[in-house]
Amino acid sequence: MNPTDRSAASEPPSEVTDDIDEAALAEVMRVTPLGAGVLAGSAVALLVLGYLAIYLLVFLPRGPVG
């Protein structure tokens, strides 16, 4: 066990700093919002398509009501 491991093991997990490359983090953060946008956009698009399908194929053919 090297000295680094020993110090990490003695500290609580929340105090241990991650070994993160700042450049890699910046790169990930540059593309992550795009992925989140695509995921959320796909989910909303499916929801809207479902709504339109029910509206056009079920609600309107059932005739007027009021």
Place this chain on the structure above:
Amino acid sequence: MTDRPAEVHEQRILGTELLWAFGVGILVAATLSVVVFTALSRDINPPSNVERVDPKTLHLSGEFAEHNLGTTVGPDGRVTARIIATQFMFVPRCIAVPRGRPVTLRIASPDVIHGLLITGTNVNTMVVPGFVAQVHTEFTRSEDVLMPCHEYCGLGHSEMWATVQVMTDDRFKPAPDGRVSCAQR
């Protein structure tokens, strides 16, 4: 110098959020447009009728007295079905309606809140004691369909349902007093 990337990052997040908000705004506007378009072009609206009736004397006289329940064809040809929703049945248990003609359903409750829907159609309303629920519709298929209570009204709720018999014109024959009953089978 060190906080410039963070500023750029926050600007990008703000841009993404504004873009998303714009998209959601368009969706909300499109949904409301569909509702307004449907109401104006197809005359499809949520049933709405504020008309008071005394639930304590509902069965004694007036429109919802027992002899007046069921389907009636008026002198002007208008078809009206009057129904009482009570724990735990609809009166009458079978409602005769014509196919392809405007029908007005008028429903009242003497006890608790009920609700009804007619399967396969857009008819769906609450029946609140003290008010007359009214739905205008037109049935497009001749068939027998179920009309269950869809608002929990007590222990017998699951037994509370009626049948709507949609008849073609050759079978929908009013009696001399204008009343129409379900065909016996």
